[in-house]
Amino acid sequence: MIEINIGGVPEHFNLAWYLTLKNGEYKNEGINLRWKDYPGGTGEMCKALKNKEIDLAVVLTEGIIKDIIEGNAVKIIQTFVQSPLIWGIHVANDSPYKKIEDLKGTKAAISRYGSGSHLMAYINAQNNHWDLKKDLKFKVINNLEGAIEGLSKGAADYFLWEKFTTKPIVDEGVFRCMGHCPTPWPCFVIAAREDFIKSNKKNIQTILNIINKSTAVFKDIPDIDQTIAKRYGQKIEDVQEWLSLTDWSQNVIDEQTISNTQKQLFDLKIISKIVHYEDLIYKL
Template sequence: MKKINIGGVPEHFNLAWYLTLKERSYEKKGINLRWKDYPGGTGAMCKALRNKKIDLAVILTEGIIKDIIAGNPAKIVQTYVKSPLIWGIHVAADASYNTIEDLEGTKAAISRYGSGSHLMAYINAENNDWDTDKLNFEVINNLEGAIDGLNKGKGDYFMWEHFTTKPLVDQGIFKRVADCPTPWPCFVIAVRSELLEEDEETVKTILEIINEMTAQFKDIPNIDEEIATRYEQQLEDVQKWLSLTEWSQEIIDEKTIHKVQDKLLSLEIIPEKWEYEELTHKVL
């Protein structure tokens, strides 16, 4: 049986993977797929791909594009979620900041450099006409680090997915001052180039299984209740999230690849643009 390691954030977006694993869908095709949670997000998964700790990653589009250009030997094989990711912008509950304008010139808490929380701080700054050269950062590793850090003055604001952090806002741990949606599809599936060269057929089988699940995910009976229970969310929040989220079963298109790179290049996050074929691989 072929052993394959895959990583992703422990969030509701990836419940489809859990369900296919629970059904032993991969085992039935001779694949021992092992899931690993990465609470640290995209930056941690980029490192794991480089170190061969994982073979596939369900990862933020902008983060993996940046890291492939920086030398990560991987390719994007598919868009996983084609709708934008809604990043909530959070401060400590007792902070004096109440609007996005209050945060100009303050320090952004990020999970790590190269992570989504790092890159989206630039997008948010540009959206609000801030000087991106004056952005300051404090590394706090993950969401747990932000919960501890923001309330101790380690960074002033923290960007993380809106619905994941909603319970923390409800509990009065964070205060949300604004949202910042990504200007492109949020999650893609990336694969180590070595695996694509050695065993593309296994990758194809994995994609076929997960795509069948995501295509009918919203139609699963009581899926909203399962998500609410598993991820400790309010049912109405889950239902809103489901209404906003669209999965994909297709390879990312060339226009999107150029759009992401144009933005990253303008913000001086990448040194140059790469061709579509250098960043992607169509599994046949």
């Protein structure tokens, strides 16, 4: 049995992986798929891929594109979630800031440079016509727990993170959500190290077949809203809203989407150049 390591954020988007692992579906095909949680998000996973700690990762589209262009020998092999990620713009509950415009020039908490929370701060700034050089400042806080501490103690002023993941923290009165910033592209993709792809195409295809079969019917699983609510400590109505807004994919990300995404990242000076589709994507 071959051992394959995969990483992802410990969030509701990845419940299908947990269910297929729990059911032993990969082991039935001779694959010991070992899942590793990365609370620090895409930046942390990019580093793990580079260091060969994991073979595959479920990562944010914008983060992995940036990392590949910067030299990480990785390829996107499939879109995982087709719908946008809805980022909540959060401040501490007792923060003096009342509207998004008040945050201009203040300090954004980010999990790490190159992470989604970092890159989406640029998208938010652009949406609000801020000066990207003058009006953006950052404080690295590693993960969601770090953001709670950082915002509460005033080390940073605001924090972008997935709306539904942070909703229980908002409900508790720790964060206040001031608005939303959806990604202008499909949010999650599956990426793999190039050296791993070369010697494991059949195993990768088997893994994709299993997870795609699961995500294709995910919303139809009996009482899935209750399962998610219980596992992730969320209100049932929030889970139902999230399910209505989320669409998984079983396909490779298309060339036009890659082109549009790169153009926006380049215009924001997040990436230094625009590369060919084939430099980012591997079709099995």
